[in-house]
Amino acid sequence: MRIGIVSPYSFDVPGGVQNHIMDLAEALIELGHHVSVLAPADEDAELPAYLVPAGRAMPLPYNGSVARIAFGPVSTARVRRWLARGEFDVLHVHEPLTPSLSFLAVLSARGPVVATFHTAMTRSRALAVAQNFLQPVMEKITARIAVSELARKVQVEHLGGGAVEIPNGVAVRKFASAAPLPGWPGQGGALGFLGRFTEPRKGFPLLRTAFVTLARARPGLRLLVAGPGDRDELFDGIPPELHDRVEFLGLVSEPDKVRMLRSVDVYVAPNTGGESFGMILTEAMAAGATIAASDLDAFRRVLDGGRAGALFPTGDAAALTTLLGDLLDDPARRADLASCARHVVGTFDWPSVAERVLEVYTTAIEATDGRVFDDDEA
Amino acid sequence: MPRMWWVLGVVVLAAIFSAYLGWTAQRVERVHARAQSAERALDSHLLRRAAAAAVVAEHLESVELYAAARLALDAEPDERESAENDLTRQLQGVELDPVDPAARALIVSSRRVVLARQVHTDLVRDALTARQRKLVRVLRLPGRYPRPRYFDIVEPVMPPLPSPAPAPASEAMPVQAV
Numbered sequence: 346m347r348i349g350i351v352s353p354y355s356f357d358v359p360g361g362v363q364n365h366i367m368d369l370a371e372a373l374i375e376l377g378h379h380v381s382v383l384a385p386a387d388e389d390a391e392l393p394a395y396l397v398p399a400g401r402a403m404p405l406p407y408n409g410s411v412a413r414i415a416f417g418p419v420s421t422a423r424v425r426r427w428l429a430r431g432e433f434d435v436l437h438v439h440e441p442l443t444p445s446l447s448f449l450a451v452l453s454a455r456g457p458v459v460a461t462f463h464t465a466m467t468r469s470r471a472l473a474v475a476q477n478f479l480q481p482v483m484e485k486i487t488a489r490i491a492v493s494e495l496a497r498k499v500q501v502e503h504l505g506g507g508a509v510e511i512p513n514g515v516a517v518r519k520f521a522s523a524a525p526l527p528g529w530p531g532q533g534g535a536l537g538f539l540g541r542f543t544e545p546r547k548g549f550p551l552l553r554t555a556f557v558t559l560a561r562a563r564p565g566l567r568l569l570v571a572g573p574g575d576r577d578e579l580f581d582g583i584p585p586e587l588h589d590r591v592e593f594l595g596l597v598s599e600p601d602k603v604r605m606l607r608s609v610d611v612y613v614a615p616n617t618g619g620e621s622f623g624m625i626l627t628e629a630m631a632a633g634a635t636i637a638a639s640d641l642d643a644f645r646r647v648l649d650g651g652r653a654g655a656l657f658p659t660g661d662a663a664a665l666t667t668l669l670g671d672l673l674d675d676p677a678r679r680a681d682l683a684s685c686a687r688h689v690v691g692t693f694d695w696p697s698v699a700e701r702v703l704e705v706y707t708t709a710i711e712a713t714d715g716r717v718f719d720d721d722e723a
Numbered sequence: 724m725p726r727m728w729w730v731l732g733v734v735v736l737a738a739i740f741s742a743y744l745g746w747t748a749q750r751v752e753r754v755h756a757r758a759q760s761a762e763r764a765l766d767s768h769l770l771r772r773a774a775a776a777a778v779v780a781e782h783l784e785s786v787e788l789y790a791a792a793r794l795a796l797d798a799e800p801d802e803r804e805s806a807e808n809d810l811t812r813q814l815q816g817v818e819l820d821p822v823d824p825a826a827r828a829l830i831v832s833s834r835r836v837v838l839a840r841q842v843h844t845d846l847v848r849d850a851l852t853a854r855q856r857k858l859v860r861v862l863r864l865p866g867r868y869p870r871p872r873y874f875d876i877v878e879p880v881m882p883p884l885p886s887p888a889p890a891p892a893s894e895a896m897p898v899q900a901v
Contacts, residue, residue: 480852481750483849484750484753484754484849484852484853487757487842487846488838488841488842488845489845506845506848507841507844507845508841509838509841692883692884697884700884701884704834704835704838704884705838707835708764708835708838708839708841708842709842711760711764711767711839712757712760712761712764712839712842712843712846713757713760714760714764
């Protein structure tokens, strides 16, 4: 299949959408498809072979942050040229409702268009107002993918259309082969947390309480924390005598995140809500970590009802303490959970996620053409 | 002189309006053509599912499943929706082993039914939205296209994608820590 993918955001800057597109493109190429990705990027930047630069992106404030995007007559001309040369069977755009290359590509497209929605845009009223204006764009989209339950809900409720939910994939191979950080996990047991510890919904205080209780009884126990935030703020809540048993990595790069996840005995996700899809859990599963997580709907689904990771009642610090104690004392149970997690995470691995995206491509092509492919191609 | 400006203004407005009309007519044409294609695609996938279900029913020697599959295949247009719903209900009770090629064909076609129906529903909605516009109604822009219909069936549960080859993840995993 000849596939054209459009990224709204520049590859010069790392980001979730860009990573998603790169991983998807590579997985599709590995499955034997022809893929071309159009993205804003400098022509002289070092780029993967499948990436076609569409010129430098302009910084533009959007949705509370600065997005680097390309928009305007020059970009339109480039999009059209790329579409004409590519002769794609299907065009796959990401975030087509932002003023971006994706938006331009949808407007210029003739054939089947698949659109992936990443963010759950919460400004529903603005969206409702824009609906009439956006209709010419929306009606050119043949099939829609939402990466989370929340993003799908926004589609259904505010844009009046269905969407297939296909979660973000995780590059299992990358996670499985990374080396732990030097000196970790060590002998005395190591707990890990990744995320914004100052944000109440991430539930870090629960883990802190549990760690302080457990650390007093277990002299070797250590805690590894990574994520954005102020060092002092983290240590403020921890008794001084335990400070040397907590390591704070700050905001970590993607490779360091992978290594961090492989450096702990138990990865703890004490979130108290608001998590639409446990991306970090799939990554921890891929890294082979044993997981202890809140019993949230999303987490329970990712962890296969608790087989691929231990669940504790959401918000219950005492239950978390007991659970972590049990897990630290029971290497066999940890190994069981981790091995089940490795098995379950296969459904989130990019090759199988790419297969599901391909099904949507085929559906979009068939719905445009009216003819159906042979079974083998499905 | 003022009269000439008047005429010029009218001509420009008329040009803009006719360009808009042309664009709108093209859009209406496109959404209707797509809704029709999507209906044909959905129809094909429903037939494939029913055929695959009949094969599986023969293997399992399940009379009820076979009957539901046959009825779905032979249904008249006005009975089609309820026949497909019956088949969906029958399929819910069937345990499918993805290793068996017949079961695999059924899983694949069942998944495609869900996707094709989703896309069909969206495209029909787009066409109906276009038909609601006053300009489209007054000028009868849909022309030769009949009013598209939703295919009103219960959403079948999407079975998990059968993995092509079970990934040997378990042996690749125990990487030696340094």
